[in-house]
Amino acid sequence: MSARVFVGQHRVEAIATDDRGLAYGDGLFETLRAHRGRAPWWEAHWARLERGAQRLRLPLPDRDFVRAQADAALQGVDAGVLKLIVTRGGAGRGYAPAETAEPAWILSAHPLPPGLRDGLTLRWCDTRLSIQPALAGIKHCNRLEQVLARAEWNDPAASGREADEGLMLDTEGDVVCATSANLFALVGGRWATPRIDRCGVAGVCRAWILADLGADESRLSRMQLESAEAVFLCNAVRGILPVARLGERAWAPHPQVSALRGRLAAAAPMFATHD
Amino acid sequence: MSARVFVGQHRVEAIATDDRGLAYGDGLFETLRAHRGRAPWWEAHWARLERGAQRLRLPLPDRDFVRAQADAALQGVDAGVLKLIVTRGGAGRGYAPAETAEPAWILSAHPLPPGLRDGLTLRWCDTRLSIQPALAGIKHCNRLEQVLARAEWNDPAASGREADEGLMLDTEGDVVCATSANLFALVGGRWATPRIDRCGVAGVCRAWILADLGADESRLSRMQLESAEAVFLCNAVRGILPVARLGERAWAPHPQVSALRGRLAAAAPMFATHD
Incomplete structure (x- = not known):
């Protein structure tokens, strides 16, 4: 991993010890697929970052400057992941945001994560997502729920056998997402994806698929998901991931998912699979 | 502010760019009152840190080593605040906690915050606390709800006139705490403080007061609070803060609060007020 740290438009050695990202998770992030020296979905990620910044009233660094630095970081990267974290910067102690602090941000390039089998095995996570409309949809840095959910696999006391991903319910029992992916299900002949107005993240890949499929955003119960005709996960790093198994339930590959892939x-060649 | 950064027992220059505290708020913190070169409530703060670490399965640095560093940081500090942040350290990208990463931690000494008038003016915050039993009670670093709540004062569009602190309800409408303090109310002749089993923080000062008053931990409605005979806030930096006003409601100083102070x-001379 190589990383560069900035405050406003100034490159700095390191994140300040009083950075609010570190103290409170007071920041936003984006994880972009890199392909042939570029981040093809940059515009959509930046647009989501702007929506998050507006919600948190968090000043962003200059868009063109960040873009130029991102391009520089991706030089020579054929396939990989670009991560951008933007925090409210360093501003002493206490929750009150300083109006004057410049945002701190980190750009880092990473290798692609290891491939997953085609036809994922999922598990249900015990950790629930809390209902918080003020933070729903945006990709903020308060992610302990996801950390706890993802840690359930490593716990020998937990029920699950080996799984590729875990599905999360909210505290009211509706299906929301996987720990690091969104999900779509074919229910009664129509594609649906959970609404993200109370928790969850407005995924960039999710948005592409929503438009392509003309899918519904709806509340989805655990039972509806388990009785769906097909299920897949998606995120902006891995694209579309068909699901083969969830507990006792198994799904055969579905032609609509293959066609969508x-x-x-075709629209984003970085997601072409070679199988 | 002076700050020292460590990974395990090694002093380092700065927090790593891939630190999980920064990426996900994957950490815990303590804010201790310093008095005459010591942190008199160190043991209680460390015990809460251990409870948080157990909940998050986050490895802590060596207790004696941290204590020695804290003592060093407080040399010559007559009155101030010591902040300790412990994160799960640096471990690449992705929610899965690495079993091997050593914790990163930051010790910083700060001046005492500016004094507040004796007899606080409070406001109601619009931002609610979400219901999340998995994180309730511990002092973790996912604090965007508090940041948003505290930012309401700076917003000229918000309703409130000037206030010293803001009270927060949970998403089900029960009173929980102020943005950076717990609260007690005298209701029907008995002292009560909100339960912290669904959100909120198990404050060190709150615990001292709970034991001293033999108070109840209960669900407290907004109406119950507004009709209470007396209300005060508390935290481990400021001690006990009597409340004089909340919206239209005003309270006269209450002898039981003065006696408690x-x-x-007497038990913790750092909280002696000179008025």
Whole structure:
């Protein structure tokens, strides 16, 4: 991993010890797929970052400057992941945001994560997502719920056998997402994805698929999901991931998912699979 | 502010760019009152840190080593605040906690915050606290709700006139705490403080007062609070803060609160007020 740290438009050695990202998770992040020296979905990620910044009233660094630095960080990267964290910067102690602090931000390039089998095995996580409309949809840095959920696999006391991803319910029992992916299900012949107005993240890949499929955003119960005709996960790093198994439930590959993957690969060649 | 950064037992220059505290708020913190070169409530703060670490399965640095560093940081500090942040350290990208990462931690000494008038003016915050039993009670670093609540004062569009602190309800409408303090209310002749099993923080000063008053931990409605005979806030930096006003409601100084303050000052002279 190589990382560069900035405050406003100034490159700095390191994040300040009183950075609010560190103290309170007071920041936002984006994780972008890199392909042939570029981040093809940059615009959509930046747009989501802007929506998050507006919600948190968090000043962003200059868009063109960040873009130029991102391009520089991706030089020579054929396939990988670019991560951008933006925090409210360093500003002493206490919750009150300083109006004057410049945002701190980190750009880092990472290798692609290890491939997953085609046809994921999922588990249900015990950790629930809390209902918080003020933070729903945006990709903020308060992610302990996801950390706890993802840690359930490493726990020998937990019920699950090996799984590729875990699904999360909110505290009212509706299905929301996987720990680091969104999800779509074919229910009664129509594609649906959970609403993200109370928790969850407005994924960039999710938005592409929503538009392509003309899918519904709806509340989805655990039972509806388990009885769906097909299920897949998606995120902006891995694209579309068909699901083969969830507990006792198994799904055969579905032609609509294969067709969707083909359309995504045509629109965004970084997601072309070679199988 | 002076700050020292460590990874395990090694002093380092700065927090790593891939630190999980920064990425996900994957950490815990303590804010201790310093008095005459010591942190008199160190043991209680460390015990809460241990409870948080157990909940998050986050490895802590060596207790004696941290204590020695804290003592060093407080040399010559007559009155101030010591802040300790412990994160799960640096471990690449992704929610799965690495089993091997050593914790990163920051010790920083700060001046005492500016004094508040004796007899606080409070406001109601619009930002609610979400219901999340998995994180309730511990002092973790996912604090965007508090940041948003505290930012309401700076917003000229918000309703409130000037206030010293803001009270927060949970998403089900029960009173929980102020943005950076707990609260007690005298209701029907008995002292009560909100339960912290669904959100909120198990404050060190709150625990002292709970024991001293033999108070109840209960669900407290907004109406119950507004009709209470007396209300005060508390935290481990400021001690006990009597409340004089909340919206239209005003309270006269209450002898039981004065007596409690006297007992706290006797037990912990750092909280002696000179008025």
